[in-house]
Amino acid sequence: MDAELLRTVENLGFDTAWLGGSPPADLPWVDTLLSATERIRIVTAIVNIWSAPAREAGQSWQRIEAAHPGRFILGIGAGHPEIDSGLPYKPYSGLVEYLDVLDEVGVPKEGRGLAALAEKSLKLATHRSALAHPYLTPPSHTRWARELLGPDAIIVPEQKVVLTTDPEEARAIGRRALDMYLGLSNYLTMLERFAGSKDDLVKPGSDKLVDSLVAYGTPEQIAARLQEHRDAGATQVAIQVLGDPAERAQTLGVLARELGL
16 A cells, blocks of 8 residues: 555545555554554554564564554464465464564554454454454354454454446456465365355355455445444454555545445
8 A cells, every 4th residue: 555545545534554465574664654644543464473573573563653653553463374384383372472572572462453263363362462353254253253252352354345236247356356365274264164165165266255255236235244244243344445456545435435434
């Protein structure tokens, strides 16, 4: 995300930007984006604990917090064994050890969040961070997470959206976004429980699967899917606009008006 788009998002009324990818631990671009805006908060979604050293990431949080108090949350996650090949893969203990170092560096609970899908990681997110950020999850997962974590936990699921009323176009765009995740074991385990059968999960993914993970249609229909997450217990919903990047700001503007921001 560039500064111009972030200013647009801020002016539309959105209060938080969830920035994807696996950035390096020094996070220099966060300073630039926050300096270019006035109020919006940034959450990394996510810093990979296997590639970004905890101490350096914690020092980056300290630097950013000093310059922009209360506007940055260090979102971390354990990545995937299929991608982080060659590394000892113990995601839960890796997260715990990473959080221990963040404690040592002085990053408070409210300054960090965790990507979380399964029960142990969701509970860890609640106990040792400000929020849980489930990714690629349908509203049924949101409901389960809320029941698991109780009324006070901050749960912010991600929802992919395509602003088109053409189902075939929306599914084609959605399948391109889903392709990588349908090869990752932790997502497959979660999706089989909450979004479809093993047959649905075979690449490129069934229509049923895509429709459960990608909201499309009119602005009203997309807003209704976002509301499903809210009704299921989401504190907020992180919107990921798929399709032409040049149309991202326009789509967010349409949704902002529909959502009454």
